[in-house]
Amino acid sequence: MNVDYLLIGQGISGTWLSYFLQKENKSFLMLDDKDPKAPSRLAAGIINPVTGRRHVSTWMIETLLPNAWEQYTALGKQLCIHAISHKNVTDFFPSPQMRESFVKRAGEQYEYVSIPEDQQAFQPQFSYDFGYGEIHPVYTAHLETIIPAWREKMLQENRLREEKFIAEEMDVFPDHILYKDIRAGKVIFCDGAICARNPWFRLLPFAPNKGEALLLNIPDLPDERIYKKGLLLVPMAGKNKWWLGSAYEWEFEHDQPSPAFRDKAEQTLQHWLKLPYTVTDHIASIRPATLERRPFVGLHPLHPAIGILNGMGTKGCSLAPYFAAQLTAHLVHDQPLNPEADVRRFSRVLSRNIS
Ligand SMILES: Cc1cc2nc3c(=O)[nH]c(=O)nc-3n(C[C@H](O)[C@H](O)[C@H](O)COP(=O)(O)OP(=O)(O)OC[C@H]3O[C@@H](n4cnc5c(N)ncnc54)[C@H](O)[C@@H]3O)c2cc1C
Structure with a gap:
């Protein structure tokens, strides 16, 4: 051939x-x-314009963000599938300091973050004491x-x-x-x-990096956005399917799911999510990082x-x-x-x- x-x-x-x-x-x-x-x-397929605690723009994001929307939309058309969604991140602040830092960033007219006026909107679904901000636009590619x-x-x-x-x-x-x-x-x-x-x-x-996530079934959680509190809770294709992750480990002994991540993820859920959920899987994988x-x-x-x-x-x-x-x-x-x-x-x- x-x-x-x-x-x-x-x-x-x-x-x-x-x-x-x-x-x-x-x-x-x-x-x-x-x-x-x-x-x-x-992977959850998130395309997020900001990174880190200080919400700085990721490398080349002004180019990569519109390019991703355009290319995944075209690929989806060719395959007759839904390839990309617009799902902003609702970022629940874990501490008053994190709130302060986010408010400051939003006050700088930084285009990717803002503070929604209604800070009570998610009380039925989540426990939170310090309010939340919004990161936008965020996309999910449906890998x-x-x-x-x-x-x-x-x-x-x-x-x-x-x-x-x-x-x-x-x-x-x-x-x-x-x-x-x-x-x-x-x-x-x-x-x-x-x-x-x-x-x-x-x-x-190369600097391979291990990531882990829990796959969850959560009935009744509105799926038009991604939720974040330390970990990201991401809606996946399929009814009530959610992805919760992820870890970033530069040093690891094996590529298998670890009890430590599962404990951390379940603890986060117990203190944060008010709705019932079931864990359907626990996954781990190695990112080709450099x-x-x-x-x-x-x-x-x-x-x-x-x-x-x-x-x-x-x-x-x-x-x-x-x-x-x-x-x-x-x-x-x-x-x-x-x-x-x-x-x-x-x-x-x-x-x-x-x-
Ligand atoms: C938990 C987790 C969450 C993540 N979340 C995100 C996210 O939200 N957004 C984001 O942008 N990125 C995310 N990533 C990173 C993203 O998944 C990777 O950057 C991306 O998938 C790398 O793709 P790749 O095609 O380069 O490599 P891979 O996905 O590793 O694909 C390599 C392919 O090559 C095949 N292969 C390898 N060796 C051989 C061989 N010898 N012969 C034949 N086939 C072979 C494998 O079977 C595989 O299909 C996440 C990663 C992890 C682990």
């Missing part, structure tokens, strides 16, 4: 890269081993719908094989690669956190037939559509990559790979 591109992985990165390559009429084949613990199968729908389309078009890629079985040449019966002009790794062990890219400064919190995009400095779209960290839902489009323009039209994301910023480190 002869293709322009072989893509490894159909998480949100591989999904978006294949979407844009398809729009350019390029031939490609995806290999995906359908890891049930891949973060793209477990639980998008990833399987795109997979189905790729399978029907014979553009995806459900199998594990084995690096040792690939031969690399300057202008193509050979893998089993496949000859491809280039291979692009969209393989998530496992890439930290990839023979060509393992020297990149030391300097920027993605890895582009071609290997020594092996131009090998590329990467990875390092999406905590922001895959907004970064993947933007950088998949940029990588496609780079591959097909030789357009430049954002230097902060271009993997060739690590040329020296990656050149050590040959020894």
Whole structure:
């Protein structure tokens, strides 16, 4: 089989890269081993313009936010699914200090936060003593719908094989690669956190980060928004389905759900949520995060037939559509990559790979 591109992985990165390559009429084949613990199968899909206790704008958000809305809407149309929703965050203040800091931020006419006038609106559902603010606009990308729908389309078009890629079985040449019966002009790794062990890219400064969440059934909680009090309570596709997360662990011994997170999450719920709930699942997954919190995009400095779209960290839902489009323009039209994301910023480190 002869293709322009072989893509490894159909998480949100591989999904978006294949979407844009398809729009350019390029031939490609995806290999995906359908890891049930891949973060793209477990994330809540939030696209939030602010981060941290001081609510600072996230990197490139002025560009990424409208881009995400536009691209997910177009993808949803193509797949006949609902791919993105507008769900602002209602942020319950855990302390008077946090309230003060939020009020100050809102007073600076900062466009992404405000204090709603009616501070009693959520008394029937939640216990809270210090009021709440609103973060806006916030979107949720419906990964639980998008990833399987795109997979189905790729399978029907014979553009995806459900199998594990084995690096040792690939031969690399300057202008193509050979893998089993496949000859491809280039291979692009969209393989998530496992890439930290990839023979060509393992020297990149990956900093895998573990996240956990509880899946809940909560009847009677209005689902037009996300609620936050330390953890985020996010409405998911399906009646009464909610996601509560997440942990951010830089050091961890295993990738399994931990009793410590479950205790913390249940305690948060007991002090906060007034409605009855049931826990239906407890999930854990490893984010493909990077030391300097920027993605890895582009071609290997020594092996131009090998590329990467990875390092999406905590922001895959907004970064993947933007950088998949940029990588496609780079591959097909030789357009430049954002230097902060271009993997060739690590040329020296990656050149050590040959020894
Ligand atoms: C608990 C949690 C909550 C999160 N919440 C959010 C959020 O709200 N918003 C947000 O933007 N981001 C969130 N993230 C981060 C987000 O999930 C990731 O940034 C994103 O999913 C990474 O996507 P990816 O496609 O690069 O990698 P992955 O999702 O890891 O996908 C890699 C794919 O490659 C396949 N694969 C790997 N190796 C091979 C191989 N050798 N052969 C074949 N296939 C292979 C895997 O099966 C998988 O399908 C969250 C992450 C976690 C863990």
